[in-house]
Amino acid sequence: MDKVVSNLAEAVAGVRDGSVVLIGGFGGSGVPYNLIEALLAQGARGLTVVSNDPMEWFPFAEQGRAGKVISGFTSHPVRPEITQVVEEMVRSGRLEAEAVPHGTLEERIRAGGMGIAAFYTPAGVGTPVERGKEKRTFNDREYLLETALKGDVALIKGYQADRFGNVVCRLATGNRNIVMACDAELTIAEVEEIVPVGSLDPNRVDIPGIFVDRVVQAPKVVRWLVRGEM
Amino acid sequence: MDKVVSNLAEAVAGVRDGSVVLIGGFGGSGVPYNLIEALLAQGARGLTVVSNDPMEWFPFAEQGRAGKVISGFTSHPVRPEITQVVEEMVRSGRLEAEAVPHGTLEERIRAGGMGIAAFYTPAGVGTPVERGKEKRTFNDREYLLETALKGDVALIKGYQADRFGNVVCRLATGNRNIVMACDAELTIAEVEEIVPVGSLDPNRVDIPGIFVDRVVQAPKVVRWLVRGEM
Amino acid sequence: MNEGLSRELVALRVARELKDGMYVNLGFGMPTLVCSFLPPDQDIILHSEQGMLGYGGILMDESQWDVDLINASGQPVNLVPGACFCDLATSFGMIRGGHLDISVLGAYQVSEKGDLANWQRGEQVVGGIGGAMELAIGARRLIVAMEHTTGGGEPKIVHRCSLPLTARGVVKTIVTNLAFIDVTPEGLVLKEVAPGITAGEVQSVTGPRLIISSDLREMEL
Amino acid sequence: MNEGLSRELVALRVARELKDGMYVNLGFGMPTLVCSFLPPDQDIILHSEQGMLGYGGILMDESQWDVDLINASGQPVNLVPGACFCDLATSFGMIRGGHLDISVLGAYQVSEKGDLANWQRGEQVVGGIGGAMELAIGARRLIVAMEHTTGGGEPKIVHRCSLPLTARGVVKTIVTNLAFIDVTPEGLVLKEVAPGITAGEVQSVTGPRLIISSDLREMEL
Numbered sequence: 041m042d043k044v045v046s047n048l049a050e051a052v053a054g055v056r057d058g059s060v061v062l063i064g065g066f067g068g069s070g071v072p073y074n075l076i077e078a079l080l081a082q083g084a085r086g087l088t089v090v091s092n093d094p095m096e097w098f099p100f101a102e103q104g105r106a107g108k109v110i111s112g113f114t115s116h117p118v119r120p121e122i123t124q125v126v127e128e129m130v131r132s133g134r135l136e137a138e139a140v141p142h143g144t145l146e147e148r149i150r151a152g153g154m155g156i157a158a159f160y161t162p163a164g165v166g167t168p169v170e171r172g173k174e175k176r177t178f179n180d181r182e183y184l185l186e187t188a189l190k191g192d193v194a195l196i197k198g199y200q201a202d203r204f205g206n207v208v209c210r211l212a213t214g215n216r217n218i219v220m221a222c223d224a225e226l227t228i229a230e231v232e233e234i235v236p237v238g239s240l241d242p243n244r245v246d247i248p249g250i251f252v253d254r255v256v257q258a259p260k261v262v263r264w265l266v267r268g269e270m
Numbered sequence: 271m272d273k274v275v276s277n278l279a280e281a282v283a284g285v286r287d288g289s290v291v292l293i294g295g296f297g298g299s300g301v302p303y304n305l306i307e308a309l310l311a312q313g314a315r316g317l318t319v320v321s322n323d324p325m326e327w328f329p330f331a332e333q334g335r336a337g338k339v340i341s342g343f344t345s346h347p348v349r350p351e352i353t354q355v356v357e358e359m360v361r362s363g364r365l366e367a368e369a370v371p372h373g374t375l376e377e378r379i380r381a382g383g384m385g386i387a388a389f390y391t392p393a394g395v396g397t398p399v400e401r402g403k404e405k406r407t408f409n410d411r412e413y414l415l416e417t418a419l420k421g422d423v424a425l426i427k428g429y430q431a432d433r434f435g436n437v438v439c440r441l442a443t444g445n446r447n448i449v450m451a452c453d454a455e456l457t458i459a460e461v462e463e464i465v466p467v468g469s470l471d472p473n474r475v476d477i478p479g480i481f482v483d484r485v486v487q488a489p490k491v492v493r494w495l496v497r498g499e500m
Numbered sequence: 501m502n503e504g505l506s507r508e509l510v511a512l513r514v515a516r517e518l519k520d521g522m523y524v525n526l527g528f529g530m531p532t533l534v535c536s537f538l539p540p541d542q543d544i545i546l547h548s549e550q551g552m553l554g555y556g557g558i559l560m561d562e563s564q565w566d567v568d569l570i571n572a573s574g575q576p577v578n579l580v581p582g583a584c585f586c587d588l589a590t591s592f593g594m595i596r597g598g599h600l601d602i603s604v605l606g607a608y609q610v611s612e613k614g615d616l617a618n619w620q621r622g623e624q625v626v627g628g629i630g631g632a633m634e635l636a637i638g639a640r641r642l643i644v645a646m647e648h649t650t651g652g653g654e655p656k657i658v659h660r661c662s663l664p665l666t667a668r669g670v671v672k673t674i675v676t677n678l679a680f681i682d683v684t685p686e687g688l689v690l691k692e693v694a695p696g697i698t699a700g701e702v703q704s705v706t707g708p709r710l711i712i713s714s715d716l717r718e719m720e721l
Numbered sequence: 722m723n724e725g726l727s728r729e730l731v732a733l734r735v736a737r738e739l740k741d742g743m744y745v746n747l748g749f750g751m752p753t754l755v756c757s758f759l760p761p762d763q764d765i766i767l768h769s770e771q772g773m774l775g776y777g778g779i780l781m782d783e784s785q786w787d788v789d790l791i792n793a794s795g796q797p798v799n800l801v802p803g804a805c806f807c808d809l810a811t812s813f814g815m816i817r818g819g820h821l822d823i824s825v826l827g828a829y830q831v832s833e834k835g836d837l838a839n840w841q842r843g844e845q846v847v848g849g850i851g852g853a854m855e856l857a858i859g860a861r862r863l864i865v866a867m868e869h870t871t872g873g874g875e876p877k878i879v880h881r882c883s884l885p886l887t888a889r890g891v892v893k894t895i896v897t898n899l900a901f902i903d904v905t906p907e908g909l910v911l912k913e914v915a916p917g918i919t920a921g922e923v924q925s926v927t928g929p930r931l932i933i934s935s936d937l938r939e940m941e942l
Contacts, residue, residue: 041742041764066550066588067574069567092630114626117528123626130625137626139619141633142549143592147386150589154814155859156377157408159389163596163633166668168620178387178417187408204764204775204803211473211568211585215550218587222811222818238802243441244474245805246587248774250744250766250820262567265574271521271543296771296809297795299788322851344847347749353847360846367847369840371854372770373813380810384593385638393817393854396889398841434543434554434582441789441806445771448808452590452597468581475584476808478553480523480545480599492788495795 043205044234044255048078051228051256052195055084059192061100062149062220063091070213071096072197072230073261079195080105090149090191092142092216095265098122101135109135110189112142141169144186146219152188153222153251161186194224198231198247202238205252206245207231214246221251230258273435274464274485278308281458281486282425285314289422291330292379292450293321300443301326302427302460303491309425310335320379320421322372322446325495328352331365339365340419342372371399376449378419383452383481388417424454428477431461432468435482436475444476451481460488501701504648504677504694505719512537513719514604514645514675518544522601523553523594525635528573530645531604532558535577543582547600548572549631551591554583572631595631595638603639605632607646607671609661612708614671614683616644617663627664636667648676649705657681657688658707678702680719687711692719722922725869725898725915726940733758734940735825735866735896739765743822744774744815746856749794751866752825753779756798764803768821769793770852772812775804793852816852816859824860826853828867828892830882833929835892835904837865838884848885857888869897870926878902878909879928899923901940908932913940 045051052075055061061079065071071093080099088108089097094116100106102125114130114137116122129135140148141163151159160183164170174185196217198207207229209217221227229247234257275281282305285291291309295301301323310329318338319327324346330336332355344360344367346352359365370378371393381389390413394400404415426447428437437459439447451457459477464487505513511533518524518534520542526534535557538544545554548571555577559565565576586594594600609617616636620627636642649655657674674681679702680692690699690710695718703710726734732754739745739755741763747755756778759765766775769792776798780786786797807815815821830838837857841848857863870876878895895902900923901913911920911931916939924931 041766067570067572069550069570069574112630113628115620115624115628117628117630123624127624127626139627139629141629142588142631143596143634146589146592147384150814151389153818154377154811155392155817155819157390157392157406157411157413159381160387161596162385162387162637165637167633167665169629169633176387181387183387202803204766206803206805209473211566212548212550212552212570213568214473214585214587215591216588218551219589222814222820240803240805241474242775242800242804242806243439243444243476244471246473248805248807248811248815249803250768250774250815264565264567271545297791297793299771299791299795342851343849345841345845345849347849347851353845357845357847369848369850371850372809372852373817373855376810376813380593383597384590385596385598391817392858395858397854397886399850399854432582434545436582436584441787442769442771442773442791443789444806444808445812446809448772449810452593452599470582470584472554472579472583472585478584478586478590478594479582480547480553480594494786494788 042203043252044203048074048256048258051075051254052078052082055079055082055193057084058086059084060088060090062191062194062224063089063096064196064217064220065096066092066215068263068265070197070209070215070217072195073263074258075195075228075230090189093265094122101126101129107136110138110140112140112145114139146216148186148189149220149223152190156188158185158187160184191220191224192226194220194227196221196227196229198229200233200235200240201229201231201255202235202240204237205249205255206240207247207252208240208244209246218246221247227252228254230256232260272433273482274433278304278486278488281305281484282308282312285309285312285423287314288316289314290318290320290420292421292424292454293319293326294426294447294450295326296322296445298493298495300427300439300445300447302425303493304460304488305425305458320419323495324352331356331359337366340368340370342370342375344369374416376446378416379450379453382418382420386418388415390414391416421450421454422456424450424457426451426457426459428459428461430463430465430470431459431485432465432470434467435479435485436470437461437477437482438470438474439476448476451477457482458484460486462490463487502696504697508533509721510645510675510677512721513680514643517643518602523547523599524602525600525639527605527635529606531606532573534604547594549591551586551588554580556580592634595634598638598640600639602641602643603635604643604645605635607644607656608663610644610657610671610674611661612659612688614669615661616666616671617661618666620664622663632666636670641672642670643673643675644671645675648678655705655707689713690716692717694719723917725918729754730942731866731896731898733942734901735864738864739823744768744820745823746821746860748826748856750827752827753794755825768815770812772807772809775801777801813855816855819859819861821860823862823864824856825864825866826856828865828877829884831865831878831892831895832882833880833909835890836882837887837892838882839887841885843884853887857891862893863891864894864896865892866896869899876926876928910934911937913938915940
């Protein structure tokens with residue numbers, strides 16, 4: 041078993057038009073920037089891009105490669121010029137943008153990977169998020185039915201991996217990468233270092249290899265997306 | 271903040287009659303045996319005991335302390351004499367025994383701790399488990415609605431902990447302990463060693479302290495419950 | 501009427517609500533500033549949505565920045581002893597499951613019933629929910645920290661939110677540059693005013709009628 | 722008719738189905754024995770319900786036993802390089818979510834439609850489901866490894882299970898002391914017989930009519 045591929049082009053080879061693409065990371069931390077660039081270069085179109093931060097899905101929207109984005113942020117928190125472009129794309133029908141409470145988004149992704157079809161969450165009750173969704177009361181509290189969100193492809197970022205696909209994440213970078221690895225037909229991990237099988241502490245593995253299909257080594261990209269005032 | 275208590279009696283103090291008690295561990299591995307003994311000594315009655323292995327819930331049933339057990343195993347896999355006693359208790363109405371698919375059990379516990387009211391799982395469709403449950407089709411497959419199972423008390427076992435309640439588990443002992451810690455009003459951890467705050471690797475913590483209310487140091491108890499032929 | 505407290509002093513007043521042993525999430529914007537005013541002798545554990553429990557302050561010295569260690573607003577932080585990490589589904593489970601003692605959020609509008617609107621400006625079709633809907637409903641106590649009025653001087657504390665809601669009936673306390681207000685079943689109770697501000701002045705820029713607390717006082721800062 | 726294969730040889734035959742790169746769960750009883758017959762030159766990752774990926778064999782030398790490292794049957798095991806642990810909700814997510822290539826389970830009864838009954842004897846009100854319901858529905862391929870008949874000589878492969886079901890229409894392959902049988906939409910296909918056993922003998926202790934494969938052969942062991 042050897043899940044290591046030799047370069048980024050090979051890592052994203054075969055991603056089809058129309059795929060649902062999950063992108064890991066949070067706020068610039070643990071974002072698979074190399075895989076994002078490789079997928080942009082690969083050429084697949086009509087994608088549905090699922091990510092938290094506009095900085096990951098916006099390039100796909102701007103380059104006409106995504107017909108839909110699903111994210112906690114369909115506007116940009118601190119860059120109004122991006123929000124304006126997205127607003128215009130949505131109003132003109134060139135982009136569908138689904139804003140989802142972030143906890144719901146992650147739980148829908150987890151459910152997809154774990155074989156759960158749907159679940160009831162209290163987030164969004166009494167807000168525009170409840171539109172079109174079943175509402176149901178359990179123990180005197182209202183909940184919304186949310187369904188699993190399956191990915192065709194997941195792009196994730198780790199620190200180290202072995203050829204079995206076991207991934208270790210550094211500090212706060214596990215974030216969404218750990219959640220989504222299980223959810224895609226094809227999960228691709230970019231890591232800073234590939235290490236021999238047996239060198240990772242079995243209790244320290246963040247993403248079990250069973251969830252990972254391809255591993256590629258790529259240099260860490262650092263981008264600061266600092267929001268708000270320092 | 272100091273969640274460390276000085277002895278086992280203090281650790282289980284205040285557990286009320288009628289509590290739903292979750293017990294961690296799996297097959298003898300990571301089982302909080304000291305806390306189980308302490309709770310038996312503490313005297314609370316009319317408990318609902320939720321555990322995987324009969325070896326953890328049976329003492330509560332046998333001593334008339336549990337009115338109900340919820341478990342993957344309401345029989346004992348290799349000790350027919352225990353199965354016979356339980357069978358008789360259930361038939362005579364002295365014990366209610368709910369057999370639950372183990373994955374469903376853990377997911378119900380996780381849901382309780384994570385604020386999810388209920389979820390749809392494919393496990394148990396077409397079997398006696400579906401009795402009385404809502405069945406619903408998503409994407410041409412049938413699922414059962416299962417509801418969150420909240421605990422009043424969780425007894426868990428770790429290897430090391432700090433006074434914030436952060437717990438590290440050794441080898442395969444995290445198992446159910448990691449899942450249930452979040453689900454109880456009162457989560458009590460027995461650990462082999464209490465270590466200073468700051469000495470645990472933040473990426474190696476299995477159970478975040480936010481889920482743990484009390485920590486007690488107790489010597490590891492080793493019991494082999496080997497099932498089946500070696 | 502003077503302008504009341506600076507953003508930093510609002511954050512300081514909010515920080516006074518945090519006690520030893522509490523787990524607290526600080527939202528985007530003004531709430532983030534609260535982390536600079538924690539009492540040094542108490543264990544207050546800061547939660548960040550991406551799966552971090554126990555960060556300290558925001559790092560000003562760029563040589564210490566590590567993009568693998570940021571808060572949910574994207575700012576570089578340090579860890580306190582006893583910190584730990586988890587995945588984001590678990591992190592939101594902490595929020596949704598009721599494990600946080602306090603959540604501090606910013607707001608566009610708060611209603612007298614404690615409704616919160618903080619994710620979408622009415623004129624847009626896009627918006628930024630992020631973790632706000634879970635943070636609003638999940639924490640045991642939700643404190644809103646915000647400017648008392650909009651840039652144009654309109655009240656942000658209103659009878660009924662005109663903007664899309666984040667959650668209904670969730671806000672327990674509102675701390676602004678002018679006042680400290682509790683949301684109660686009886687209505688909005690004015691508990692404290694900023695130095696040099698009168699109850700009448702607060703009322704003049706607040707939509708609903710305020711109940712003046714019998715022990716109304718000036719904020720201690 | 723001779724008694725056919727020993728339990729160990731049934732396990733060996735099942736082991737031949739496991740290929741490099743597969744993730745496999747071995748259930749309680751006879752399936753557990755499969756771990757002793759894995760090809761040494763291939764990476765076959767064994768999953769155990771309590772949250773372990775990559776254990777090796779069952780340890781016979783008591784001096785090496787560690788109760789913190791057991792398989793789901795409670796037996797002491799060792800780890801292979803590249804192993805990892807997870808919590809039990811995640812572990813069952815691996816099963817339920819379709820991530821296992823093969824699940825090997827024991828059975829009381831299997832029907833010609835692939836229904837499985839393996840958790841409760843009909844006369845009891847109690848029973849042991851354990852992880853069987855998830856393992857039965859979740860793996861890409863479910864192999865049942867069992868004795869061909871009950872202790873009393875009754876067929877365990879039946880038209881319709883009389884015992885409570887574990888799951889419907891899930892069994893893909895049945896390996897017994899007498900035969901290797903595939904469950905297909907057309908019916909049960911007898912692919913292999915144990916050495917010295919004839920197709921007629923297998924049929925005589927099997928409930929439903931067997932379809933004899935055009936390339937029926939003796940098991941290679």
